Amino acid sequence: MHNETISVRGDVRTTISDANGTTVWEGRNLVVSAGKQAMARLLGGARAGSITKFGVGTGSAAAVLANTTLTSIFSKAITIVSYPDVNQVQFTLQLAPGDAVGMAIRELGLFFADDTLFSRYVESGVITKNNTMTITWQWLLTF
Secondary structure, eight states, X not given: OOOOOOOOEEEEEEEEEETTEEEEEEEEOEEOHHHHHHHHHHHHTSOOOXXXXXXXXXXXXXXXXXXXXXXXXXXXXXXXEXXXXXXXXEEEEXXXXXXTTTOEEEEEEEXXXXXOEXXXXXXXXXXXXXXXXXXEEXXXXXX
């Protein structure tokens, strides 16, 4: 008997660039229950669509399986999707200098086109977004 489990691990790399230089943070995300259900339905043909956008929010609570959205969300289309290895997909997400100015960013999420949250990540600190700052996230999902 062959027993195999499919799991998903998400690694998030945050790069903040502004007049003061560049700061990099790294961490892991949580694939939430709604994301797992959406993935199962996608594989079974009962769901159309893919992960097409990301959101940033101000919530600071730890990520839990029951999460379905972000607090005070600002969302945007994903910039680049790539496949670094046969079992990986990487989403590159970017906020330009004029995006979400004044927001105290603490959380990040990947969303399907219908706004179903796939996974959530809580930053290790607060990013107070200003109009000179570019923030790029590389979100690598490994199966």
